[in-house]
Amino acid sequence: MKILRSFDRVLTRLVSVLLVAAFTLMLGLAALQVFLRFFFHTGLLWGDVAARNLVIWVGFFGAYLATHENKQFRIDVLTRLFPQRLRLWLAAVTDLFAAAVTYFLLRASITFVEVGIDPESVAFMKIPQVVVAMIVPVGFGLILVQFLLRMTESVVGALRGPATEEKA
Secondary structure, X not given: OHHHHHHHHHHHHHHHHHHHHHHHHHHHHHHXXXXXXXXXXXXXXXXXXXHHHHHHHHHHHHHHHHHHOOOOOOOOOHHHHOOXXXXXXXXXXXXXXXXXHHHHHHHHHHXXXXXXXXXXXXXXXXXXXXXXHOHHHHHHHHHHHHHHHXXXXXXXXXXXXXXXXXXX
């Protein structure tokens, strides 16, 4: 379990760094575009396209962090009435279901990148559109990993029982 938690910490730090970098770059591009347009009546030809694509990257990195912190949308009114061990089993089942849905979204996004995007097309600054669009399957893959990690943690916690869980 310690190995999974360490892996989760490293992955979360990496995604956090990438999120901050993408957000900073996006904000810097937007500010630069405003500055160039206001003072010099020009702008970067690729600036708006890059900023739009960075919004998608920031969204997926943020979705991963929301999943990591268990802040995604969920309805858990009834589960609060159940004992801790049953809640852990229900959490494992819901995380498994969410992982299954995310897996199908991952498969669909891979198909989208493979079939829906011309490998020769360029997004901006000679960066291929396929590279820019890879955030969709990568993002769903990261979220899938997070759901599987949480499901594993819930199953281990349910098998150990509440008394063992308090010691950890």
